[in-house]
Amino acid sequence: MSTSRRWALLPVLLTALAFALGLASPAAAADGDAAAADRVLVVGVPGLLWSDVDRETTPSLWALSERGSIGALSVRAARSTTCLLDGWATLGAGNRARFPGPDESLPPVPLPTLPLPEAGPGEPVPEDGGDGTDGEPEEPRLDTSLSHCGLQERIAAVALDDPAATVQRTADDRGTTRFGAEPAALGAGVGCAAVSGRAAALAAAAPGVRLERTPALPAEPDELAAFLDSCPLGLVSLDALTIAGRPGVDQTDDGTDPEPRADALVRIDGAVQRLVTAVGSLPGETLVLLAGISEVNDGRPQLHVGIAAGAGFDGGGWLSSASTGRAPYVQLIDLAPTALRALGLDVPASMNGQPLRVAGDRPTLAEAVTELEHMNVGATVHHRNVGNFFWIVVAVVASVVVLGVLLLGFRRSTGPVAPPLRRARGVLRTWCLAAASLPVATYLAGLVPWERAEDPLTWHAVAVVGSVVVVTAVAGLGPWRRSRLGPPLAILVVTLVTLVGDVLTGSHLELNGFLGYDAVVAGRFTGYGNLSFGLLSVSALLVTAAVATIVGRRVEAGRRSRAVAAVVLGAGVVMVGVIGAPPLGRDFGGVLAALPGFLLLAMLLARVRVTVVRLGAILAAAVLVVGSIAVLDWAGPAEDRSHLGRFVEQVLTGEAWTVISRKGQANLNILMGSPLAWVLPVALVAAVWLLRPGGLLRSGPAGPPGGLHPEDARVVRDGLLAAALSQFLGAAVNDSGVAVAATAAALLVPLLVWLAAAPREHTPGKGDGARAAPHTDPGDGPDRVTVVSRGSTVWNA
Numbered sequence: 001m002s003t004s005r006r007w008a009l010l011p012v013l014l015t016a017l018a019f020a021l022g023l024a025s026p027a028a029a030a031d032g033d034a035a036a037a038d039r040v041l042v043v044g045v046p047g048l049l050w051s052d053v054d055r056e057t058t059p060s061l062w063a064l065s066e067r068g069s070i071g072a073l074s075v076r077a078a079r080s081t082t083c084l085l086d087g088w089a090t091l092g093a094g095n096r097a098r099f100p101g102p103d104e105s106l107p108p109v110p111l112p113t114l115p116l117p118e119a120g121p122g123e124p125v126p127e128d129g130g131d132g133t134d135g136e137p138e139e140p141r142l143d144t145s146l147s148h149c150g151l152q153e154r155i156a157a158v159a160l161d162d163p164a165a166t167v168q169r170t171a172d173d174r175g176t177t178r179f180g181a182e183p184a185a186l187g188a189g190v191g192c193a194a195v196s197g198r199a200a201a202l203a204a205a206a207p208g209v210r211l212e213r214t215p216a217l218p219a220e221p222d223e224l225a226a227f228l229d230s231c232p233l234g235l236v237s238l239d240a241l242t243i244a245g246r247p248g249v250d251q252t253d254d255g256t257d258p259e260p261r262a263d264a265l266v267r268i269d270g271a272v273q274r275l276v277t278a279v280g281s282l283p284g285e286t287l288v289l290l291a292g293i294s295e296v297n298d299g300r301p302q303l304h305v306g307i308a309a310g311a312g313f314d315g316g317g318w319l320s321s322a323s324t325g326r327a328p329y330v331q332l333i334d335l336a337p338t339a340l341r342a343l344g345l346d347v348p349a350s351m352n353g354q355p356l357r358v359a360g361d362r363p364t365l366a367e368a369v370t371e372l373e374h375m376n377v378g379a380t381v382h383h384r385n386v387g388n389f390f391w392i393v394v395a396v397v398a399s400v401v402v403l404g405v406l407l408l409g410f411r412r413s414t415g416p417v418a419p420p421l422r423r424a425r426g427v428l429r430t431w432c433l434a435a436a437s438l439p440v441a442t443y444l445a446g447l448v449p450w451e452r453a454e455d456p457l458t459w460h461a462v463a464v465v466g467s468v469v470v471v472t473a474v475a476g477l478g479p480w481r482r483s484r485l486g487p488p489l490a491i492l493v494v495t496l497v498t499l500v501g502d503v504l505t506g507s508h509l510e511l512n513g514f515l516g517y518d519a520v521v522a523g524r525f526t527g528y529g530n531l532s533f534g535l536l537s538v539s540a541l542l543v544t545a546a547v548a549t550i551v552g553r554r555v556e557a558g559r560r561s562r563a564v565a566a567v568v569l570g571a572g573v574v575m576v577g578v579i580g581a582p583p584l585g586r587d588f589g590g591v592l593a594a595l596p597g598f599l600l601l602a603m604l605l606a607r608v609r610v611t612v613v614r615l616g617a618i619l620a621a622a623v624l625v626v627g628s629i630a631v632l633d634w635a636g637p638a639e640d641r642s643h644l645g646r647f648v649e650q651v652l653t654g655e656a657w658t659v660i661s662r663k664g665q666a667n668l669n670i671l672m673g674s675p676l677a678w679v680l681p682v683a684l685v686a687a688v689w690l691l692r693p694g695g696l697l698r699s700g701p702a703g704p705p706g707g708l709h710p711e712d713a714r715v716v717r718d719g720l721l722a723a724a725l726s727q728f729l730g731a732a733v734n735d736s737g738v739a740v741a742a743t744a745a746a747l748l749v750p751l752l753v754w755l756a757a758a759p760r761e762h763t764p765g766k767g768d769g770a771r772a773a774p775h776t777d778p779g780d781g782p783d784r785v786t787v788v789s790r791g792s793t794v795w796n797a
Contacts, residue, residue: 068309092203255299572598
């Protein structure tokens with residue numbers, strides 16, 4: 001069979017792969033498995049955390065949790081901190097929404113000051129001005145009551161007399177439309193809602209919906225039961241924690257003061273007891289959904305309480321949903337689809353949330369609550385410190401480049417190196433290995449349960465530094481250190497094995513890792529995040545290039561190209577499967593970016609001419625595979641679709657452009673505002689320094705770069721070209737694509753500087769390259785010594 005025909009079979013093989021990946025999706029629960037309910041009661045408690053739930057102080061919440069299923073609730077709405085009205089608008093939309101208002105909180109306002117009365121006759125004026133300020137003017141007091149979430153809480157307390165108008169304003173808000181959300185879609189789907197609390201009306205006040213409203217819960221049990229039975233949907237907002245503190249200038253942990261918080265929790269627990277008793281007295285089945293719906297006052301984002309009881313959720317299990325794909329994590333946007341499904345109603349396409357489900361048994365409630373508290377600690381430590389870590393990454397990569405320029409200069413030197421400079425370059429190489437180890441160390445640190453420590457941030461940092469030391473030692477002290485490319489390949493292999501092993505075992509290391517994701521942001525809960533894909537694609541392509549070359553050198557010359565191509569394509573099939581399969585990587589953009597990289601690498605290593613037509617065919621093959629996986633995911637039950645299948649549904653309903661435009665805006669925001677984006681200009685400086693004509697990693701009269709054999713230098717070049725294509729596509733198709741390339745650069749730049757700093761055992765003179773023994777003997781493996789024409793030696797690695 002001719003080469004062109006063999007390559008023409010690739011689309012067929014890749015399509016077969018896509019179908020295999022689709023069939024590998026986990027079996028979904030049928031829609032009919034969920035128990036039906038006669039009514040649904042949604043109780044929103046702004047600011048409620050799992051650390052508040054206690055057998056002694058909140059016995060009703062404890063009993064409800066013990067009876068039902070529980071989870072860690074992410075309340076992320078259409079702004080970074082979800083306040084009271086944002087939370088109810090998001091719940092009712094089943095999608096991220098926000099109350100119209102400024103993205104940032106209102107600044108504190110100075111309170112007016114009154115002049116002191118004039119001193120009476122004969123009364124001396126105090127030297128300190130009478131106010132203890134030693135004559136200095138007193139700092140004006142600040143009114144912070146409308147800062148952070150205070151504005152929405154004030155509106156919820158005294159306004160919202162026309163909730164339908166507020167819902168319309170919320171629907172027209174740019175932040176809401178960016179997600180394609182339809183506020184109050186929950187109310188529109190049910191048609192009638194009994195609402196207690198002004199804020200809760202935002203979840204149901206759609207045109208034509210009948211609202212039974214009361215500012216507070218009826219005091220009499222019979223009246224309360226009648227009120228809850230007036231509509232199939234009940235919405236109750238218990239806002240006691242909003243008045244248990246006062247917004248300050250700076251954000252605090254939970255936005256409340258200890259004593260008022262304790263009193264508020266007692267009142268909330270009493271209200272929950274009355275509600276549970278009331279619905280228990282009604283005929284039929286009631287599904288109770290209780291959620292810590294938002295932050296309060298100046299509280300910082302955290303994970304909140306999520307409880308589902310009744311209608312199939314009793315029995316003490318963990319909660320999960322297809323929107324997270326990971327127990328016990330759920331989202332606020334999942335509550336509306338859950339309510340509609342329980343009532344036997346259709347879930348509109350505008351809802352991105354997925355119905356809640358029970359995902360296995362949990363330990364005793366005391367142990368489960370402790371686990372949920374640790375999950376919140378891990379998520380908040382990541383969320384609040386990841387920006388600082390990005391600056392550390394930028395500083396480390398920049399230090400490698402600066403030290404490299406100072407110690408290596410701008411051009412390759414062929415003369416002897418003074419001992420002090422040689423030692424300094426040795427230190428530089430060690431620092432390069434440590435810098436390249438930093439990305440994978442952020443995942444390996446997850447092997448240490450740092451979130452359980454008294455000072456979790458410190459222990460997380462210690463775990464990362466310890467992992468850097470271990471990986472650097474493995475790369476620099478192993479037997480492969482004698483090979484020219486041994487230490488860099490060791491780091492690439494550790495990175496690849498860590499990332500693949502993690503996703504095969506549930507993505508435990510990526511969750512809350514500094515280069516992973518957290519449930520507070522709720523962009524992803526399992527699989528590969530964009531930053532991880534940047535590391536994965538680079539390490540997989542370069543390791544594959546090395547393995548394919550080793551295999552090729554061990555077969556006869558006539559079969560070498562086919563053997564190399566087979567290794568690369570086989571590795572590509574495996575990696576695309578790991579990246580794209582819904583039970584594993586779940587990375588839609590990753591398949592689009594990784595597959596062309598592997599196909600290009602196969603062509604380059606097999607010495608197949610790369611043309612524009614063939615590049616177009618590569619991209620078409622990637623689209624074919626991704627489309628096939630997405631369609632197969634979409635064909636399964638709606639409640640078990642990953643974001644791939646949901647995107648197909650959005651294409652069919654005309655909402656795909658909303659997703660695409662939002663991802664494009666996110667990419668632009670990262671480019672303009674993320675610290676990690678500063679790695680890119682540092683990488684550009686390194687590229688100009690190392691790869692310009694005459695640069696330290698450019699082939700020239702002095703021979704191949706880094707003391708490499710010409711054949712090895714060509715393999716490195718081919719691997720880097722394939723990685724560059726993958727990174728370019730990854731940046732183009734992912735919502736944080738700029739960060740994909742920046743993370744890859746954080747791994748590659750130190751390794752390239754390490755190669756540039758490598759000592760030369762032999763530097764051929766001008767014209768020696770033609771007489772040096774070519775590295776073509778299949779028996780010449782890494783670390784073998786070849787005698788060249790003048791009796792000197794070169795390392796074949």
